[in-house]
Amino acid sequence: MIHVSVYRYHPGRDLHPGMDRFDVPEELRNRMVLDLLEYLHEKDPSLVYRRSCREGVCGSDGMNINGKNRLACITSVGEVLTGKRELTIKPLPGMPVIRDLVVDQSLFFEQYAKVRPWLINQEEPPPQERSQTPEQRARLDGLYECILCGCCTSQCPSWWWNPEDYLGPAALLQAYRFIADSRDTGTDLRLSSMKDPFSLFRCRSIGNCTWVCPKGLNPMRAIGHIRREMLKKATQDV
Ligand code: SF4
Ligand code: SF4
The missing domain is CATH 1.10.1060.10 (Alpha-helical ferredoxin)
Structure with a gap:
């Protein structure tokens, strides 16, 4: 399994932001981080992130993945996994969070x-x-x-x-x-x-x-x- 931590914050519902943990199948190693988020979204439809073209052209899905800002659609899960199969996904730093991975730009x-x-x-x-x-x-x-x-x-x-x-x-x-x-x-x-x-x-x-x-x-x-x-x-x- 791959262990994924995703930043969660829902103003009006959560008093404080936190990280949600998910375990996802190893097969997702060969997919992009955006595919992994889509998989998580099916499990938890309240998870919010931006996406559009899925081709690294629109610039919508910038986020912080294992400490580095990247586009989720052109970042492969396998490329960024740490040794313990950990993946941490947070919103772009330095910008106010609207909800989960969506920031105010x-x-x-x-x-x-x-x-x-x-x-x-x-x-x-x-x-x-x-x-x-x-x-x-x-x-x-x-x-x-x-x-x-x-x-x-x-x-x-x-x-x-x-x-x-x-x-x-x-x-x-x-x-x-x-x-x-x-x-x-x-x-x-x-x-x-x-x-x-x-x-x-x-x-x-x-x-x-x-x-x-x-x-x-x-x-x-x-x-x-x-x-x-x-x-x-x-x-x-x-
Ligand atoms: S990282 Fe900065 S320079 Fe590069 S494409 Fe995005 S906005 Fe443009
Ligand atoms: S200070 Fe900011 S803009 Fe200047 S080189 Fe560093 S990261 Fe780039």
């Missing part, structure tokens, strides 16, 4: 909106499209693939301590996605809004964000690029 998306995650360009658009060279397009690789699952921001100690003020790795990676875009002219605007000591500079280069990203992206590197852009702008402004 309002602040996360507010911070995403703050970096203006859209193309800024007031110039008259060309008749066909704003074209890029292959090299300009290649600069967006490793950035545009972000699915906004929140795994990185929720695993970032700097964000845990200053969630209101530090934008967090996901929002900053998205900011750099537009700063790096040859068609975008909003770099000054974005950089000016991050000049304070927290929004960008609260990153301490711990690297948890890059460690957990289920899409293999590197938010820490993107943050480094923004810092360099900031330095370039400061030098030009002198």
Whole structure:
């Protein structure tokens, strides 16, 4: 058997959160953690979690599995089991729990909106499209693939301590996605809004964000690029 502990909290019913223990058949070792949750949900329909595409694309089922934030749908049970066949599943850390494994991501998306995650360009658009060279397009690789699952921001100690003020790795990676875009002219605007000591500079280069990203992206590197852009702008402004 595999021993599974799942975080449970039902406001209005439970006074305190706790862990529920389940024993599930060994065959589930070859399935994804999301399949295991579906199995548990059949046994206990009151268990709540988010899911949608089941393909690692929608970013809905980010959760903390054996201590690391991951997407349940692309994490195999066998890959994360510890020696004693233990699996511990908790909600994403640092975000308020709504119920069981479902967290409130309002602040996360507010911070995403703050970096203006859209193309800024007031110039008259060309008749066909704003074209890029292959090299300009290649600069967006490793950035545009972000699915906004929140795994990185929720695993970032700097964000845990200053969630209101530090934008967090996901929002900053998205900011750099537009700063790096040859068609975008909003770099000054974005950089000016991050000049304070927290929004960008609260990153301490711990690297948890890059460690957990289920899409293999590197938010820490993107943050480094923004810092360099900031330095370039400061030098030009002198
Ligand atoms: S950078 Fe990675 S971990 Fe962070 S939100 Fe995007 S896909 Fe998720
Ligand atoms: S590198 Fe920066 S953003 Fe990433 S986890 Fe560390 S402090 Fe957070």
